[in-house]
Amino acid sequence: MQSGIPTAQTARPALQRRERSILRLSPRWKKVLTGYLFLSPFLVLFILFTVIPVLDSIRLSFTYYNMLQPARWIGLTNYKILFLDDDIFIKAIQNTFIFSVVTGPVSYLLSFMLAWVINNLRGRSIFAFAFYVPSITSSIALSVVWLYIFSGDRYGMLNHWLLNWGIISEPVLWVDNPKTILPVVIIVSLWMSMGTGFLVFLAGLQNVPKELYEAGSIDGIRNKFQELWYITVPFMKPQMLFGAVNAIVASFGVFDIAVAMAGMPSPNYAGHTIISHLYDYAFIRFELGYASSIAAVLFIVTFGLGRIAMRLFSSKDE
Structure with a gap:
């Protein structure tokens, strides 16, 4: 007897075909799922230790929280105090932006140009190691050396040279004078800036295909600077992007070297940065709600x- 209602025998093959069609993924989806499977350990750790703390910090920025009492919701009060009543925070913003405007672009260009020069030298591994070592050395250890150079008495290395050359008549208090503290911190930070970005640039330069330079010479490129502008820089956009983001984060995150050189707080807050202000309220005053608002702004x-x-550095075809 024929009817419009499917029986179990006729429905089972259709169900099996549907299951097989679901399990039979396209090669593209198999590749995507495989990639996410290998990426899942990092994603889990990134969400647990980066995304969730950032979101919780933003939540705490709208509360009054001192670690002894439960967090109390106060809305935008922390941000109002931060921008309208906290003169030291405004000073920290000014110092940080001055520091970032100088050290960010300069350290970025220095890292790239030195990597480009070293890549064209023999024994580049030795030169790369020599430039990279300061970035992995402790800021406290390096500050001992630099404090000797910028010591405020006549036995300081820089004062000794300037006095002998007749450039100055009395020692300069380099790390005690509010006018010279920030330039000193900038100089030391630039010397320590040949870090991860420098190595990424050097690795990117070594991966540029030699055939591109040969084709460029046939098309009319005559010197190294034309090769750099027309071939190397366009090919290294991913490395250039990483270096730019790394320079931005490093320049706005200055703290250790500023505290080691100028103290906490520095004279007249001349070396006070946003991270220094955050550290002051989070780990000295224990006003974590206010410190979270500083972190949110940063x-x-x-x-x-x-x-x-x-x-700026993303490819137009992406």
């Missing part, structure tokens, strides 16, 4: 500048 600034860097 996160927004660095995230915005990072997005600008991505637009």
Whole structure:
């Protein structure tokens, strides 16, 4: 007897075909799922230890929290105090932006140009190691050397040289004078800036295909600087992007070397940075709600500048 209702025998093959069609993924989806499977350990750790703490910090920025009492919701009060009543925070913003405007672009260009020069030398591994070592050395250890150079008495190395050459008539208090503290911190930070970005640039330069330079010479490129502008830089956009983001984060995250050189707080807050202000309220005063608002402002600034860097160095075909 024929009817419009499917029986179990007729429905079973259709169900099996449907299951096989679900399990039979396209090669593209297999590749995507395999990639996410290998990426899953990092994603889990990234969400647990980065995303969730950042979101919780933003939540705490709208509360009053001192670690002894439960967090109390106060809305935008922390941000109002931060921008309208906290003169030291405004000073820290000024110092950090001055520091970032100088050290960010300069350290970025220095890292790239030195990597480009070293890549064309023999024994580049030795030179790369020599430039990279300061970035992995402790800031406290390096500050001992630099404090000897910028010591405020006549036995300081820089004062000794300047006095012998007749450039100055009395020793300069390099790390005690509010006018010279920030330039000293900038100089030391630039010397320590040949870090991860430098190695990434050097690795990227070594991966540029030699055939591109040969083709460029046939097309009319005559010197190294034309090769750099027309071939090397366009080919190294991913490394250039990473270096830009790394320079932005490093320049806005200055703390250790500023405290080691100028103290905490520095004279007249001349070397006070946003991270120093955050550290003061989080780990000295234990006002974690207010410290979280400082961290949120710093996160927004660095995230915005990072997005600008991505637009500048991203490929147009992506």
